[in-house]
Amino acid sequence: MEKITRISNELKDWIQQTLRSGVNPESIVAAMVKKGFDQSFAYSTMLRILNKQSLETVDASQSPYMYEPIDLAKRGNIIATTDREIKVLLKMDKPFITYLDNVLSTEECDQLIHLSRNRLQPSEIIDPITGEKKSVPGRTSKGAYYHLNETSLISTIERRLAEITSHPIEHGEGLQVLNYDVGEEYKAHFDYFPANQVDTEKGGQRVATFLLYLNDVAAGGETIFPKIGLSIVPKKGTAVYFHYGNSYGQVDRMSLHSSIPVLTGEKWVATKWIRQTTISQKKKTEEVLSK
Ligand SMILES: O=C(O)CCC(=O)C(=O)O
Numbered sequence: 001m002e003k004i005t006r007i008s009n010e011l012k013d014w015i016q017q018t019l020r021s022g023v024n025p026e027s028i029v030a031a032m033v034k035k036g037f038d039q040s041f042a043y044s045t046m047l048r049i050l051n052k053q054s055l056e057t058v059d060a061s062q063s064p065y066m067y068e069p070i071d072l073a074k075r076g077n078i079i080a081t082t083d084r085e086i087k088v089l090l091k092m093d094k095p096f097i098t099y100l101d102n103v104l105s106t107e108e109c110d111q112l113i114h115l116s117r118n119r120l121q122p123s124e125i126i127d128p129i130t131g132e133k134k135s136v137p138g139r140t141s142k143g144a145y146y147h148l149n150e151t152s153l154i155s156t157i158e159r160r161l162a163e164i165t166s167h168p169i170e171h172g173e174g175l176q177v178l179n180y181d182v183g184e185e186y187k188a189h190f191d192y193f194p195a196n197q198v199d200t201e202k203g204g205q206r207v208a209t210f211l212l213y214l215n216d217v218a219a220g221g222e223t224i225f226p227k228i229g230l231s232i233v234p235k236k237g238t239a240v241y242f243h244y245g246n247s248y249g250q251v252d253r254m255s256l257h258s259s260i261p262v263l264t265g266e267k268w269v270a271t272k273w274i275r276q277t278t279i280s281q282k283k284k285t286e287e288v289l290s291k
C-alpha cells in the first residue's frame with residue numbers, strides 16, 4: 001500500500017492540540033503509523049511541528065470555511081426569552097462570536113456554583129488515540145457534569161439557551177460546570193471533534209459552544225481566541241456564544257480558544273456544547289424494541 005506523505009490542515013491541528021493536551025510525541029507518531037503514514041514522514045512531521053517549522057499542508061476536505069447566516073445575528077440588540085432579556089454586547093461574523101450580558105441572574109450563578117462544589121472531578125479530554133477519557137496536563141480545571149433537565153435550575157437555563165441560540169435543547173450536551181484555581185488553565189483547543197470521531201448516530205459534530213461566566217475573576221482567566229486576538233474577560237452572568245460548524249459538515253479553525261491561567265481568585269464557568277442533531281438514542285431504542 002502506498003504510504004501517505006502529506007498532511008491535511010485538520011491533521012496538523014489535531015497533532016498540535018494533542019501535543020498541547022500533554023500526550024507524548026511518540027504515541028502520536030505511533031498512532032499516525034497505525035493509520036498508514038510513512039514512519040519517517042510521521043517522525044519528520046512531528047519534529048517540524050515541535051520545532052515550529054513550516055509544513056506543507058493540504059486542505060483535504062474543503063476550504064475555505066463557508067459562513068452561513070446565524071439566527072442570533074439577526075435578532076437585534078436585546079433577545080427576549082420566556083423569562084429574561086438578554087443584551088448583546090459584542091458581535092463578530094467571521095468567526096461567529098457573540099458576547100451576551102444578563103444571561104444568568106446572580107442567584108442562578110451562585111446556585112450553579114453551590115450545586116457543583118461537592119461534585120467536581122478533574123477535567124478530562126477524550127484521548128484522540130484511544131478514544132478513552134483521561135486527565136491531561138493541558139486541562140487542569142475541575143468539572144461537574146449534569147444530565148439534560150437534571151434539576152429545575154438546569155432545565156430553566158437549558159430552555160433559555162435554546163431560545164437564545166435557536167438550537168433545540170436535545171441538540172445540547174449536558175451542562176458542564178468548570179472550576180479553575182490559581183494557575184489552572186485550558187490550553188488552546190477546538191471544541192469540535194476530529195472528523196474520524198464524529199458519531200452521526202449520536203448527535204454528529206459539535207457546531208457551537210455556549211460558555212457562561214458564573215463569577216468575576218480578579219486577574220487572569222480570560223477566554224482567548226488567539227487566531228483573531230480576542231480576549232473575553234469573565235463577568236458574572238455574561239456568556240460568550242460561538243459557532244463553528246456549518247451545514248456542509250465543515251468546521252471553522254478560527255474558533256481555536258483557550259482559558260489562560262487564573263492569576264488571582266478562582267474562575268467558574270458552565271459550558272454547553274451543541275451538536276448538529278439530537279444526541280439521545282432513546283427514540284431509536286424505542287423504535288427497535290417496538291419491532
Ligand atoms: O473556561 C473557558 O474560558 C473556556 C472553556 C472551554 O473552552 C470549554 O469548556 O470548551
Ligand SMILES: [Fe+2]
Binds near residue numbers: 189191209257
Ligand atoms: Fe472549549
